[in-house]
Amino acid sequence: MKHKKYQITCPYCDSPALFRPASMVHGSSVLEKGRYLYICSRWPACDSYVAAHKKGKRPMGTLANKxxxxxxxxxxxxxxxxxxxxxxxxxxxxxxxxxxxxxxxxxxxxxxxxxxxxxxxxxxxxxxxxxxxxxxx
Ligand SMILES: [Zn+2]
The missing domain is CATH 1.10.260 (434 Repressor (Amino-terminal Domain))
Incomplete structure (x- = not known):
């Protein structure tokens, strides 16, 4: 199955969110392996992201600040x-x-x-x- 591309925008600064490994935010730990986030492209200046489902890369919701x-x-x-x-x-x-x-x-x-x-x-x-x-x- 082809993966749909999810284009989501940061609700805080209107920048596009990027699909990145969770280790970018949380540091590289074994737990985070294979986990992905949608991160605001202005991160870390804009501290906003949301986790992605492992299957299908679908965002679990809207981007959220701390x-x-x-x-x-x-x-x-x-x-x-x-x-x-x-x-x-x-x-x-x-x-x-x-x-x-x-x-x-x-x-x-x-x-x-x-x-x-x-x-x-x-x-x-x-x-x-x-x-x-x-x-x-
Ligand atoms: Zn942002």
Whole structure:
């Protein structure tokens, strides 16, 4: 199969993103082998990138700066906590998320979320965990 070329632009500075090995940003470690990122062409002046899927090179979302990357990481973690404490399947967690944020399947990816949406995810998860573990009849 032919790989589609993904042309994405940095949302912070409007520069094109480049498909580069993750070691360019994270340093060469064994863990990063075979991993790729879309990195803003102005990096490191513009600290913005997003991981690529191993298969098909598709970007996992939109480019994110340090703060947004951190927020997305926290949102992922909140969903994992929810999944574990509620004994939910991953798909069920995302279905729940879609319903609460009024998103379709295509839109319900943390990689596409803004900082605000990540915060919403985190507080939704906390609420649900709190109500389910707090008051049991
Ligand atoms: Zn940039």
């Amino acid at each position: 703060e947004l990357r951190h927020k997305r990481m926290l949102a992922h973690r909140a969903l994992e906590e929810l999944q574990q404490s509620m004994h939910m399947e991953k798909w069920a967690v995302y279905l729940w998320l879609q319903g609460h944020l009024h998103l379709n399947e295509e839109q319900a990816h943390i990689g596409l979320f803004s900082e605000q949406m990540c915060e919403q995810v985190i507080s939704l998860c906390r609420q649900l965990i709190r109500t389910s573990t707090g008051t049991t009849a």
